[in-house]
Amino acid sequence: MAEKIKSYRFNVLEETLSQLNKEDCTIIAGGTDVMVMYKSRRGVPPKISKPIVFIDHLSELKQVYQNKNDLHIGACCTYSELLGNPLIPKELKKAIKTIAAPAIRNRGTLGGNVCNASPAGDTLPLLYVYNAKLLLRSVKGERIVAISDFIQGVRKVQREPNEILAEVILPSVLEEGAHVVFEKVGNRNADAIAKVGFAGYIRLNGDVIKDVRFAFGAVGPTMVRSVDIEKILIGKTIPLSDADITQVVAAFEKIIKPIDDQRSTALYRKTVALNLLRYFLSMKQYQIK
Ligand SMILES: Cc1cc2nc3c(=O)[nH]c(=O)nc-3n(C[C@H](O)[C@H](O)[C@H](O)COP(=O)(O)OP(=O)(O)OC[C@H]3O[C@@H](n4cnc5c(N)ncnc54)[C@H](O)[C@@H]3O)c2cc1C
Incomplete structure (x- = not known):
């Protein structure tokens, strides 16, 4: 018989962060990498050893806005949402259009691509040349880290267990020339x-x-x-x-x-x-x- 998995789905980010501070959980945004990573044999649910916390519905993680010259992209924006957003630069949209097929683009998120840290993550080369910065949030507050410092190797990122990637910030998108x-x-x-x-x-x-x-x-x-x-x-x-x-x-x-x-x-x-x-x-x- 399939084992039960403990899962959380809070209405607001604060509660989610508070839970992450109490208990080490597996974060699921779109789940398109997580479900593959923990897949079992056919017909058997994935084996995830830690409790799950869902974050894809949190409105705090789905905003796209411009602040002076910086473009802020909520980590839980799906690829399909980003394709429909006029603020997203055309080269990033070009990269997104190469990712998977529409069904996966409807679930997969930009934040998931970053945190999964695959060498073949399609948004990553662009995020590196945009000098992207990442805004991480926890109960202790927030910190900003360069993407090149955050990603440390294959599926290895510098994230504390109580942190959530909240935004990807692109500083040089709007520069003239x-x-x-x-x-x-x-x-x-x-x-x-x-x-x-x-x-x-x-x-x-x-x-x-x-x-x-x-x-x-x-x-x-x-x-x-x-x-x-x-x-x-x-x-x-x-x-x-x-x-x-x-x-x-x-x-x-x-x-x-x-x-x-x-x-x-x-x-x-x-x-x-x-x-x-x-x-x-x-x-x-x-x-x-
Ligand atoms: C059929 C298929 C085809 C694919 N094709 C491509 C492709 O062509 N190109 C490509 O680049 N990728 C591809 N992928 C991989 C995947 O869709 C992307 O990497 C996607 O961006 C992952 O986003 P997600 O929201 O589903 O991540 P999830 O699976 O939810 O999470 C991925 C990892 O990041 C962590 N995480 C997610 N969001 C956050 C956050 N906000 N804060 C902290 N941690 C977080 C999770 O805990 C997990 O470790 C494919 C996947 C499938 C199943």
């Missing part, structure tokens, strides 16, 4: 886990590169980003010379170390990742005056 690109390579355009994900961000003042960022997904235990390599291009003018492009690609060649698995080979992943970088660095879209 910024261009953002997202590309995913998988077996299909959507409903396929990424073999490689790539996001590029560039901010120009006239011809001069003021800021540039790159992040690669599914080619390492977590997103691959290197501020040191990015610095090579700051202050350069566009179009970039072949020598500059070659230097940056060669630098990433050394730090991108993918693995072979059922979805792809390491060699394919590395080749595609570097091609995407080269493509971004020589793109014409942001070079037209």
Whole structure:
């Protein structure tokens, strides 16, 4: 006989946080990762050892709003909700449209993608190049942490058991002169886990590169980003010379170390990742005056 699972579904965030402070629970937002992670054999409910706390209905975690130059996205907004929201940047919508199929997009949340910390999480390359910050809440108050500090490895995040991710904050979405690109390579355009994900961000003042960022997904235990390599291009003018492009690609060649698995080979992943970088660095879209 199936074992009973203790579960909580409070009406407000405060009560949820208070319960999390008393008892270590498994948080379920959309459940699209949790249910797979704990799945049992057919017909048998998932085996989750801790009590469950549902958070997907909490209105405090579902707001999207602009505060000065920052865009705040509630962690429990589903992908479908974000696709319908005019504040969400088009590249993030492009990434979301590649995730699973509509049924999963109706349940899966942005916060779940972050907290699941899969190397193939499709929103993560973009969140890294947006320099996303995460607002975590607990009974003790709130703290803000950079996404690159929060995610520490495969399914490993720096979250205290009593904390909930409340918001994903995108600080650089609305900057003037910024261009953002997202590309995913998988077996299909959507409903396929990424073999490689790539996001590029560039901010120009006239011809001069003021800021540039790159992040690669599914080619390492977590997103691959290197501020040191990015610095090579700051202050350069566009179009970039072949020598500059070659230097940056060669630098990433050394730090991108993918693995072979059922979805792809390491060699394919590395080749595609570097091609995407080269493509971004020589793109014409942001070079037209
Ligand atoms: C068929 C299928 C296809 C998929 N395809 C893709 C795909 O193409 N690309 C992709 O990136 N992903 C894909 N996924 C994975 C999944 O849908 C996403 O990662 C989704 O964003 C997870 O969100 P969720 O709300 O369902 O997370 P949940 O399953 O509810 O939670 C995931 C993890 O995050 C924790 N968590 C969730 N929300 C919070 C919060 N606010 N605060 C603290 N902890 C939290 C949970 O405890 C759990 O550890 C797929 C999943 C399935 C089942």
